[in-house]
Amino acid sequence: MAAISDDKIAEVRAASDLVEVVSDYVRLKKQGGRFVGLCPFHNERSPSFSVDPKNNLYHCFGCKAGGDVFTFVIEKEGVGFLDAIRLLAERAGIALPEEEAPSPEATEKESMLAALRFAARFYFEQLGTDGGKRAREYLAGRGFTRESVKTFGIGYAPDGWDGLLAAATRAGHKPEILERAGLVRARQGGGGYYDVFRDRVLFPILSPVGKVLGFGGRTLPGARPMPDGAEPAKYINTSETPVYHKAEVLYGLKQAKTAIRAAEEAVLVEGYADVVALHEAGVQNVVAASGTALTVQQVRLLRSYARTVVLLYDADNAGQMAAARGIHTALDGGLGVYLLTLPTGSDPDSFVRQFGAEAFVNLIKGERQDFVGFLTDAARRAGRLDTPEGKAAAAGEIVDAVSRVKDPVAQDAYLLRAAAALGVPDATLRPLLRDRLRDRRHAPAAPPEARSSTGDDERPNTPPPTVVVMRPEEGDLLRLMLQHGAPMVEHVLGRMAIDEFSEGPVRTLVEALLAQFEAGRVDPAAFTGGQAGEAVQRLAVAVMSEQHALSERGAAKRGKEIERQDAQPFAVATSAMKFLKLDRVEEVIAELRHRIGAAEGAGQDITALTRELIDLNELRRQIDQNAFLEWNAS
Ligand SMILES: [Zn+2]
Numbered sequence: 030m031a032a033i034s035d036d037k038i039a040e041v042r043a044a045s046d047l048v049e050v051v052s053d054y055v056r057l058k059k060q061g062g063r064f065v066g067l068c069p070f071h072n073e074r075s076p077s078f079s080v081d082p083k084n085n086l087y088h089c090f091g092c093k094a095g096g097d098v099f100t101f102v103i104e105k106e107g108v109g110f111l112d113a114i115r116l117l118a119e120r121a122g123i124a125l126p127e128e129e130a131p132s133p134e135a136t137e138k139e140s141m142l143a144a145l146r147f148a149a150r151f152y153f154e155q156l157g158t159d160g161g162k163r164a165r166e167y168l169a170g171r172g173f174t175r176e177s178v179k180t181f182g183i184g185y186a187p188d189g190w191d192g193l194l195a196a197a198t199r200a201g202h203k204p205e206i207l208e209r210a211g212l213v214r215a216r217q218g219g220g221g222y223y224d225v226f227r228d229r230v231l232f233p234i235l236s237p238v239g240k241v242l243g244f245g246g247r248t249l250p251g252a253r254p255m256p257d258g259a260e261p262a263k264y265i266n267t268s269e270t271p272v273y274h275k276a277e278v279l280y281g282l283k284q285a286k287t288a289i290r291a292a293e294e295a296v297l298v299e300g301y302a303d304v305v306a307l308h309e310a311g312v313q314n315v316v317a318a319s320g321t322a323l324t325v326q327q328v329r330l331l332r333s334y335a336r337t338v339v340l341l342y343d344a345d346n347a348g349q350m351a352a353a354r355g356i357h358t359a360l361d362g363g364l365g366v367y368l369l370t371l372p373t374g375s376d377p378d379s380f381v382r383q384f385g386a387e388a389f390v391n392l393i394k395g396e397r398q399d400f401v402g403f404l405t406d407a408a409r410r411a412g413r414l415d416t417p418e419g420k421a422a423a424a425g426e427i428v429d430a431v432s433r434v435k436d437p438v439a440q441d442a443y444l445l446r447a448a449a450a451l452g453v454p455d456a457t458l459r460p461l462l463r464d465r466l467r468d469r470r471h472a473p474a475a476p477p478e479a480r481s482s483t484g485d486d487e488r489p490n491t492p493p494p495t496v497v498v499m500r501p502e503e504g505d506l507l508r509l510m511l512q513h514g515a516p517m518v519e520h521v522l523g524r525m526a527i528d529e530f531s532e533g534p535v536r537t538l539v540e541a542l543l544a545q546f547e548a549g550r551v552d553p554a555a556f557t558g559g560q561a562g563e564a565v566q567r568l569a570v571a572v573m574s575e576q577h578a579l580s581e582r583g584a585a586k587r588g589k590e591i592e593r594q595d596a597q598p599f600a601v602a603t604s605a606m607k608f609l610k611l612d613r614v615e616e617v618i619a620e621l622r623h624r625i626g627a628a629e630g631a632g633q634d635i636t637a638l639t640r641e642l643i644d645l646n647e648l649r650r651q652i653d654q655n656a657f658l659e660w661n662a663s
Pocket of ligand 1 (some may be wrong): 068071089092
């Protein structure tokens with residue numbers, strides 16, 4: 030890497046206000062001479078993270094994280110010192126000497142990030158060449174100005190099989206690293222590599238501070254058909270890699286975060302082009318989920334900036350279904366949620382081009398619905414409010430959503446809205462809400478403390494029993510990851526979504542393992558030593574010690590099983606993942622069957638539900654055939 034002079038480093042430090050940089054990740058509140066907020070390094074409910082603007086230092090009283098603006102970026106982004114300087118320099122608009130190939134000491138992850146950065150620059154430059162003419166015309170045709178092309182770093186992947194590969198290897202990037210970063214693919218039979226993105230407009234996917242994590246590539250009009258005559262996929266995205274986890278990333282957040290923080294609200298759209306088009310039109314608090322339904326991690330990310338999110342969806346069935354799922358995810362994550370269904374046949378991009386930005390802003394302001402209104406309308410359109418049974422079922426679903434609202438005052442307000450929307454007295458709905466809240470407190474994943482509402486308080490000094498609900502497969506996966514470290518974490522978490530793990534300490538431990546992996550150092554001792562909190566410590570110790578306890582006692586069957594695990598850890602992990610995934614799909618299928626039964630009983634149209642069931646059965650079949658092992662390579 031090109032050396033960066035001490036003067037430059039001092040300049041970057043001076044230009045990087047710690048409060049501003051931290052605010053990219055944490056909603057800070059001023060308190061006296063300090064700023065406080067929820068710690069971004071550990072999970073907490075009340076703020077113990079504090080920033081001292083005078084000395085430009087931060088400290089967490091919970092997990093003891095602390096340091097200056099460089100440490101913060103290094104820790105938070107999992108990068109090395111030079112990359113932290115680079116990111117902060119870019120943030121502050123300070124030019125640094127062009128970097129060369131990654132140094133031999135760079136970790137694999139640093140090398141991947143360097144390769145991705147190289148690729149982004151390469152694609153951006155290609156857009157200006159003769160070969161990029163069609164891409165430029167396409168972008169101009171969509172009304173994208175030079176300015177927004179630059180803001181979003183949009184580029185062009187040249188036609189041909191090795192444009193990037195050749196340029197990157199010439200610049201010293203190793204093909205294996207390019208492959209790991211999702212930029213090239215190995216040819217069948219081991220004859221070298223070829224570019225993943227060819228003849229496409231490329232949208233770089235960035236972290237909030239501008240680290241290049243991956244790309245979304247769109248075909249150009251008139252793209253050549255595939256060798257087998259099929260149309261090429263309109264969009265292809267970087268698959269999951271050690272640096273890109275799509276469930277945790279929001280496209281456009283880097284460009285949108287200031288506007289989101291100012292509005293305390295984010296607008297979530299579906300496509301990359303929608304984000305760019307809206308940004309261009311002046312609606313800048315806009316992000317997109319990259320090819321996923323809104324995830325728990327994305328909600329957590331948004332909560333650092335916003336109090337509410339507006340979900341924009343197509344009027345079609347799939348769009349409405351995705352919206353309904355997004356409501357639960359947002360509410361569970363403590364984010365207020367509003368919905369806006371676009372007129373049939375239009376997306377944000379085309380709407381803004383046809384009617385202008387002001388009309389769009391008015392649409393967002395004037396036509397948004399709260400989730401109660403949205404769910405009631407959906408039920409009404411489906412004819413569910415026409416029968417008493419259908420109405421009861423719909424009321425149950427709406428109250429279920431209301432029960433997820435965290436703030437009691439807001440929850441009560443939504444209950445009154447639901448009563449009005451359904452035309453029933455609120456006294457009718459209150460028992461339903463009480464039941465939901467009770468069910469939720471008694472849900473398997475809830476902390477054990479919450480379960481003692483049976484009045485059994487005679488021994489107030491005894492700590493509650495430490496029951497962590499988890500499936501046996503989860504115990505196996507946790508143990509394997511703790512025992513085998515980084516390669517196993519990658520094997521498992523490259524193929525499992527965080528929210529496939531049970532809520533509570535299990536998920537917290539998984540998230541912490543992932544964070545360690547991303548920071549380049551998996552250290553089980555941190556968990557058994559209690560650095561990730563007591564609940565996680567108990568869990569880590571429990572799954573690790575099960576093995577010893579069993580082998581010492583010689584428990585026959587389970588002991589054998591664990592011997593097998595030691596011999597073939599990766600195969601055992603694969604089978605545990607499979608069963609866990611099957612369990613999760615089965616859960617959803619059971620719930621869906623229940624809903625179909627109820628809908629049929631109420632004489633409603635079950636076409637959409639049945640289609641969903643067919644899809645889920647197909648998914649189950651694929652998991653059963655271990656297709657998930659390939660999903661990250663698609
Ligand atoms: Zn902390």
